[in-house]
Amino acid sequence: MNVTINNIPQTLPAGTTLADALAQMQAQPPFAAAVNKTFVPRAQHPHTVLAEADSIEIIHPVTGG
16 A cells, blocks of 8 residues: 655555554654644554555654744
């Protein structure tokens, strides 16, 4: 299936979860994740199955003022 992760097209196997995609991208904490602009709590990452054309955003906090 085709998805975008941080606006970069990716091809993932059907049934891939958000946790799988984050592991493949080697996302390093701390970060927040959203699917189709909806925040997904960390506890739900393994239970959130991605679908064709989903848009995933991995957002890292920014420090400073």
